[in-house]
Amino acid sequence: MSDTPMLEIADLHGYYGKSHVLHGVNLHVKPGEIVCLLGRNGVGRSTTAKAVMGQVTAKGAVRFKGQEILGKKAYEIARLGVGYVPENRDIFPDLTVKQNLMLGVKDTKKLGGRWSLDDMYALFPRLKERENTPGGVLSGGEQQMLTLCRTLMGDPDLIMIDEPTEGLAPKIVELVGTFLQEVKNRGISILLIEQKLAIALDISERLYLMGHGKIVFEGTPADLKSNDAIRKEWLEV
Numbered sequence: 001m002s003d004t005p006m007l008e009i010a011d012l013h014g015y016y017g018k019s020h021v022l023h024g025v026n027l028h029v030k031p032g033e034i035v036c037l038l039g040r041n042g043v044g045r046s047t048t049a050k051a052v053m054g055q056v057t058a059k060g061a062v063r064f065k066g067q068e069i070l071g072k073k074a075y076e077i078a079r080l081g082v083g084y085v086p087e088n089r090d091i092f093p094d095l096t097v098k099q100n101l102m103l104g105v106k107d108t109k110k111l112g113g114r115w116s117l118d119d120m121y122a123l124f125p126r127l128k129e130r131e132n133t134p135g136g137v138l139s140g141g142e143q144q145m146l147t148l149c150r151t152l153m154g155d156p157d158l159i160m161i162d163e164p165t166e167g168l169a170p171k172i173v174e175l176v177g178t179f180l181q182e183v184k185n186r187g188i189s190i191l192l193i194e195q196k197l198a199i200a201l202d203i204s205e206r207l208y209l210m211g212h213g214k215i216v217f218e219g220t221p222a223d224l225k226s227n228d229a230i231r232k233e234w235l236e237v
Contacts, residue, residue, distance in 0.1 A: 004066045
């Protein structure tokens with residue numbers, strides 16, 4: 001496996017207009033690794049993902065497989081192999097489940113990627129049952145399954161997922177956890193933005209903790225479990 005990180009963020013500063021939101025963020029994700037970005041709401045986790053995708057004004061360095069991508073447009077970054085699942089899910093309400101999934105395919109000539117429609121239906125049988133149902137009438141959990149699978153249909157090498165378990169029933173959270181493990185098993189790197197400590201400790205190999213637009217802690221789940229002071233200061237309400 002290459003030593004080059006799949007994703008490398010160095011001294012990243014991000015802005016919304018005049019608001020300076022990210023203050024020198026540094027993190028990396030290795031090939032085939034699940035890394036979790038933790039922190040309270042409003043500390044800059046989602047902004048970090050948006051900066052990687054070219055959706056906010058940013059400066060610093062963002063490298064994907066060693067190539068600088070900061071300054072590229074979102075669709076160019078997606079075509080290089082970066083998948084992004086935003087918190088608001090962004091499904092097309094008037095299109096069926098199957099149509100939504102097929103929209104995820106970036107290159108229709110290259111339908112032989114790592115994932116097929118059948119793979120998606122095997123991961124989430126509920127989507128198969130709802131194949132011809134408009135996206136807009138799905139439950140929140142079904143919409144989350146759909147947006148995760150639609151991103152995979154683009155055959156990314158890295159997928160950034162923003163709060164996939166937010167507002168979901170425990171049974172669906174469990175399904176999402178299984179889904180993430182299956183994605184990792186196929187060699188895809190994951191940057192998971194989460195607030196729920198349990199899922200982060202359970203599935204990630206390393207994690208970063210954000211506070212006030214900076215990384216305030218980096219380590220393994222075991223490191224974080226054993227550090228009460230850090231958890232209390234930056235995570236617990």
